[in-house]
Amino acid sequence: MSLSSILKRAWFRSLQRPMNILVSPAVIPEQPIKELELDVSQPIYYVLSHYSATDLTLLHQQCLNVGLPSPLVDKDDTDYLFVLRKKRIWNKSTNYRRHHPKLTHILDRQKDNPELNVQLVPVSISWGRNPGKEKSLFRIFLSNTVGGIGFLRKAIIIFTLGRQSFITFGKPLDLNPLLEYSGSKDHRTLKLARLLRVYFHHQRSASLGPNLYDRRTLMKELISTSQVVDAISHESKKKKITKKEARKVAKKYAKEITGNYNYYVMRILETLVGWILNRVYDGVQVDNVERVRGMARDYELVYVPCHRSHMDYLLISYVLYHQDLVPPHIAAGINMNFWPVGSLLRRGGAFFLRRSFAGNKLYSAVFNGYLNLLFNKGYSVEYFPEGGRSRTGRLLQPKTGMLSMTVDNVLRGRKKPLLLVPIYIGYDKIMEGSSYLGEMRGSSKKSESIGQLLGARKTLKQSFGRVYVNFGEPVCIEQWLDTHQENWRDSIGDFDERPKWFGGKIKQLSVDLMKGINSAAAVSPVTLIALVLLSTPRYAIDKEELIVQLNLYLKILRNIPYSSDLVIPKGTADEILSAAESLNAVHRVQQSMGEIVYFSEETAVLMTYYRNNILHLFVMPALISSCFRYYRSLGRSSLKNNCLILYPYLRNELFLHWDQDDFEQALTHCIEFMISEGLLIERANKLWRPEEGSPEMRSFLILSESLQSMLKRYAIVMTLLVRYTETEKSFTRRDLESSSQKLAERIAILYDINAPEAFDKTIFSSLITILRDEGTITNSEDGYLVVGQHIKELQQITASMLPISTQQQLQQMVV
Numbered sequence: 030m031s032l033s034s035i036l037k038r039a040w041f042r043s044l045q046r047p048m049n050i051l052v053s054p055a056v057i058p059e060q061p062i063k064e065l066e067l068d069v070s071q072p073i074y075y076v077l078s079h080y081s082a083t084d085l086t087l088l089h090q091q092c093l094n095v096g097l098p099s100p101l102v103d104k105d106d107t108d109y110l111f112v113l114r115k116k117r118i119w120n121k122s123t124n125y126r127r128h129h130p131k132l133t134h135i136l137d138r139q140k141d142n143p144e145l146n147v148q149l150v151p152v153s154i155s156w157g158r159n160p161g162k163e164k165s166l167f168r169i170f171l172s173n174t175v176g177g178i179g180f181l182r183k184a185i186i187i188f189t190l191g192r193q194s195f196i197t198f199g200k201p202l203d204l205n206p207l208l209e210y211s212g213s214k215d216h217r218t219l220k221l222a223r224l225l226r227v228y229f230h231h232q233r234s235a236s237l238g239p240n241l242y243d244r245r246t247l248m249k250e251l252i253s254t255s256q257v258v259d260a261i262s263h264e265s266k267k268k269k270i271t272k273k274e275a276r277k278v279a280k281k282y283a284k285e286i287t288g289n290y291n292y293y294v295m296r297i298l299e300t301l302v303g304w305i306l307n308r309v310y311d312g313v314q315v316d317n318v319e320r321v322r323g324m325a326r327d328y329e330l331v332y333v334p335c336h337r338s339h340m341d342y343l344l345i346s347y348v349l350y351h352q353d354l355v356p357p358h359i360a361a362g363i364n365m366n367f368w369p370v371g372s373l374l375r376r377g378g379a380f381f382l383r384r385s386f387a388g389n390k391l392y393s394a395v396f397n398g399y400l401n402l403l404f405n406k407g408y409s410v411e412y413f414p415e416g417g418r419s420r421t422g423r424l425l426q427p428k429t430g431m432l433s434m435t436v437d438n439v440l441r442g443r444k445k446p447l448l449l450v451p452i453y454i455g456y457d458k459i460m461e462g463s464s465y466l467g468e469m470r471g472s473s474k475k476s477e478s479i480g481q482l483l484g485a486r487k488t489l490k491q492s493f494g495r496v497y498v499n500f501g502e503p504v505c506i507e508q509w510l511d512t513h514q515e516n517w518r519d520s521i522g523d524f525d526e527r528p529k530w531f532g533g534k535i536k537q538l539s540v541d542l543m544k545g546i547n548s549a550a551a552v553s554p555v556t557l558i559a560l561v562l563l564s565t566p567r568y569a570i571d572k573e574e575l576i577v578q579l580n581l582y583l584k585i586l587r588n589i590p591y592s593s594d595l596v597i598p599k600g601t602a603d604e605i606l607s608a609a610e611s612l613n614a615v616h617r618v619q620q621s622m623g624e625i626v627y628f629s630e631e632t633a634v635l636m637t638y639y640r641n642n643i644l645h646l647f648v649m650p651a652l653i654s655s656c657f658r659y660y661r662s663l664g665r666s667s668l669k670n671n672c673l674i675l676y677p678y679l680r681n682e683l684f685l686h687w688d689q690d691d692f693e694q695a696l697t698h699c700i701e702f703m704i705s706e707g708l709l710i711e712r713a714n715k716l717w718r719p720e721e722g723s724p725e726m727r728s729f730l731i732l733s734e735s736l737q738s739m740l741k742r743y744a745i746v747m748t749l750l751v752r753y754t755e756t757e758k759s760f761t762r763r764d765l766e767s768s769s770q771k772l773a774e775r776i777a778i779l780y781d782i783n784a785p786e787a788f789d790k791t792i793f794s795s796l797i798t799i800l801r802d803e804g805t806i807t808n809s810e811d812g813y814l815v816v817g818q819h820i821k822e823l824q825q826i827t828a829s830m831l832p833i834s835t836q837q838q839l840q841q842m843v844v
Contacts, residue, residue: 041101044086052191054154056091057322057353061198064319071146072106073098074135077154078229080111083183084154091196112225133218140208151199151225153232155353157190193296195236195353199228200323231326238355239407244289251283251398252276260394275391282395285366286380288358294376295346295356302347305340309460310496313344316551316596317500318352321450324503325354329407329445331435332357334452335424335546336413338459339365340496345411345452346378348498358403360412360431384416386430397434404438404447414542420465421786422641424547424684426795427539436535439506440528442521446508451501451545455642457494457555457612462635494555494612499596501549509538543684547645551596554608556643557582558615559636562628564734569627572617574727576602581706581728582647589695589702591646592686637786640735645683647735649692649699652679654708654733655740655830657718664715669696671826678743681799708732733830738787740830741776745769746796747824748843750806750816759813762797769793772842780838 058064067073075092077084088109089101100109110128139147202224210217251257257279264275306313321330332345342365346356361379365371371381386393403410416428439447459465510517513534520528561578562568570578579602586597598605606626609615614632618625628636656663656671663671676692679685687695700716703709707725710717719725746769753760774788786792800806805823807815828836 040082041086041089044083045090048083048086048090048187048191051187052087052194054087054091054194054196055351055353056095057195057197058319061095062097065150065198065200067097067148067150067201068146069096069098071148072138073148073150074107074131075100075109076149076151076225077109077111079113081154081183083187085109087154087194087196088152112222112229129218129222132221133214136204136207136217136221137214139204147204148201149204150201151228151232153195153197153199153229153236153353155195155197155233155236156186157193197232197236197322197353199232202228228326234407235322235325236353236355238409241290241292242406244287247402248280248283248287251287251395251402252279254398254402256398256401257391257394260391264391279391279395282392283399285363286382286396286399288378288380289375290358290378291376294373295350295378298343298373298377299347299350302340302343306347306496309491310456310493313348313496313498314551314596315348315352315498315500317549317594318348318354318498320503321500322352322354324448327445328448328503328505329404329443330357330409330448330450332409332411332450332452333414333432333542333546334411334454336415336418337454337456338418338461340456340460341413341418341454342374342379343377344454344496344498355409357409357411360410362417397437400431400434401438401441404435404443407445410435414539418461418465420638421789421792422638423644423682424543425791426798427543429535429539432539432542433531433535436506436510436531436538437527439510440520440523447506449504449506449542451504451542451549453497453499453501453546453549453551455497455499455551455553455556457496457553457608458614459638460493462638465638492612494608495553497551497553497596499549499551499594501545501594504538504541504545506538509541510534513537540684544686547684548592548686549594549596550591550643550646552586552598552643552646553639554598554600554605555612555614555636556639557598557605558609559640560643560647560735561731562615562626563633563636563640564731564737567627568630568633569625572606572624572626574724575606575626577724578728578731579605581732584706585647585650585702589649589699595646637738641786644735644739645685647732648679648683648685649695650703650708651732651736652676653696653699653703654718654729655736657729658733658832659829662715662717665700668700668716669693671829672696674823674826675743677803678796678799679739681802682739682796737831737835740827741835742769742773742787742792742796744824744827744831744835744839745772745776746793746800747820747827748839750820751824752843753814754816754820761813762808765797765814766790766793769797775842776838780835 061067062069075088077088085100089099092099098104098107100107108131110131112128135147135149139145202221204221207217207221210220212220252261261272261275261279264270264278265272268275324330332349334341334345342359342361346359350356356378359374359377359379361374361381363381363383365374365379366381375381380399382396383392386396400410412431414427414432415425416430417425419425435447435449514530517528517530557579558575560582561575562570583597583602586595590597600608606615610617614636616627616629616632618627652672652675653668656668673689673693673696676685676687676689680687680692685692700709704711704716707719708729710719719729746765749765749768749772753765770788770790770793773793777787797806801808805817805820807817809815828839831839
């Protein structure tokens with residue numbers, strides 16, 4: 030061993046002890062071998078951006094921790110290199126040519142040995158996550174993000190930020206395109222070095238984002254944009270005030286809207302959210318974030334999660350921070366801007382919007398202008414497409430205002446494409462459960478306040494299980510428009526008015542995003558238990574029968590999964606039951622003939638929320654089972670026809686992702702699965718339901734029951750429509766909504782679980798909108814509803830999927 034090697038090894042060894050004490054990095058991904066598909070039996074070369082002995086020591090330590098070969102162990106198949114160096118007086122270039130021979134060797138080795146898989150793994154190490162303000166002393170002295178730094182500055186950074194460090198392993202670079210390059214060997218090496226430099230530049234942007242803005246400077250820039258200047262002029266003429274007064278109003282709106290992102294407040298909120306998640310919840314399960322991490326370098330990101338709880342506001346920021354991604358600027362309702370929470374949220378990245386712009390063109394222009402500035406400056410943004418928190422557990426119909434402004438920005442022309450990231454958020458238990466029930470039963474919504482915040486202290490003493498965050502398939506707006514709207518690029522740069530296709534495509538895109546959220550659903554123990562028990566007559570079931578049903582549902586999820594993004598519980602049915610029981614979501618009672626698992630009346634009402642989180646995942650087998658509630662047997666064609674007739678209504682309400690042809694194909698797979706499980710019997714060219722009294726029949730009925738509340742709602746509306754048609758009575762949409770809601774409430778009180786979602790007016794309003802969109806009902810010129818001719822057939826098919834007793838109840842009550 031050479032003297033230089035001995036001295037180098039001694040130097041690195043001397044750094045290990047202080048590094049162990051001062052540095053505690055987050056490794057991303059947590060399992061790089063598995064998630065990046067690294068082969069430790071093949072050559073691995075680690076690439077770092079700048080030469081740094083401490084970074085190399087940290088890489089050595091973490092490689093040993095995660096099972097990767099260390100770059101500091103003398104092996105032929107493992108080594109390291111750097112692509113940049115510190116800029117000094119005597120060298121103006123930051124390019125690090127010392128390791129170019131090593132890059133050449135790597136390329137030659139792969140070319141001469143095609144059986145080898147030479148893995149060139151880029152590794153990014155960041156100390157702290159503060160991008161710094163555009164003019165900040167912090168960036169001058171403590172930031173290590175601008176380039177290589179000296180020994181003293183690095184020592185201070187390690188001492189102050191060592192426990193806020195991140196080490197991110199990237200996917201190995203594909204060397205094949207370079208090997209096929211026809212240029213010289215030196216040119217090929219330079220090209221690889223340039224690719225690595227670009228990679229680290231983009232990785233820094235994905236991790237830290239652009240420099241933070243000064244709020245006052247940004248507000249001045251916002252008020253000076255042509256969009257806001259025109260709106261000020263319009264406001265002045267409309268309200269007959271001076272431009273100075275109108276400008277003052279615009280400044281007031283800007284102050285109300287704009288965020289004031291502060292890294293240190295963000296760190297405080299991150300610590301607070303982490304404390305809550307570990308005290309009240311059992312942590313956060315994050316899935317499929319690697320797809321976002323891979324795209325963050327090439328796209329501007331817009332996160333569009335579903336909205337379940339107030340916890341959602343900072344949850345996504347917390348998750349992204351710990352995944353070495355930039356926390357976004359978050360669109361929050363103006364109701365959250367109360368002392369002292371509003372100020373904290375504003376400094377944590379929130380910006381505020383009113384529930385309605387109500388024709389206020391100046392406010393709309395200021396808000397739209399601010400959103401455009403965020404996009405154009407490269408900040409990631411988060412907003413909730415539903416507009417508010419769901420009180421029923423199902424996705425709400427999307428609001429399109431924020432999405433319209435986002436697509437507007439694309440039509441203004443962009444350097445980087447915009448990527449919409451749908452996110453599913455789920456909770457074993459939500460903190461607001463009891464208040465949701467009260468609101469749906471008619472109680473007025475309590476305004477957010479400091480008093481309400483102090484009252485939440487009791488909540489901190491309870492356990493709410495786990496939180497689930499699953500990132501769905503991202504949607505690139507430009508690519509989506511290429512597919513769905515021909516010649517849309519002709520509208521780029523046209524600021525006078527929106528193109529004619531705009532409204533329809535925005536609605537279609539918003540629905541696609543909701544489908545993406547549902548496709549990324551995470552099934553939890555509580556949601557699965559709720560789905561089973563709420564399908565039993567008295568919300569109680571024998572424990573062994575429950576285990577059988579849970580195993581059936583797990584088989585459905587694994588053998589005919591709703592989507593590839595679906596997250597399924599990893600435990601057994603017994604473990605799922607134990608997990609739900611530990612949260613007091615379910616109770617057991619010992620009886621002489623065996624244990625009984627049950628919901629109390631109050632718990633059952635709340636559990637409808639969690640059942641609705643995953644109902645769409647079982648809609649196909651439940652629909653098939655429901656077709657046999659009245660018939661003992663059906664031909665395949667009749668069964669498929671009945672399902673296909675109802676599918677458009679189910680698809681629009683539950684945001685199901687299949688189109689009509691895909692649904693028919695999936696229907697065939699589901700039928701075959703049910704035959705293999707004994708849930709359907711095929712004989713004499715017909716499909717038969719299981720034998721009466723058999724265990725399969727019991728499972729079959731429980732499965733069909735999960736869809737009964739929806740089918741009952743359909744039957745109520747369609748029965749009323751048929752009755753209106755038969756009596757030739759004129760009626761409006763409001764009449765139909767009111768009658769449907771009152772009838773559903775009466776049936777729920779007399780015969781069913783008295784759950785507010787059974788007669789929620791918004792759900793009936795959405796259903797009637799779906800009926801109109803499908804052409805089942807239309808509006809006459811005088812404002813009355815006109816019913817389509819096929820309503821009778823639709824009503825009969827729906828009614829046939831309900832028990833005889835329910836059909837009789839409907840006929841008696843609809844007079």
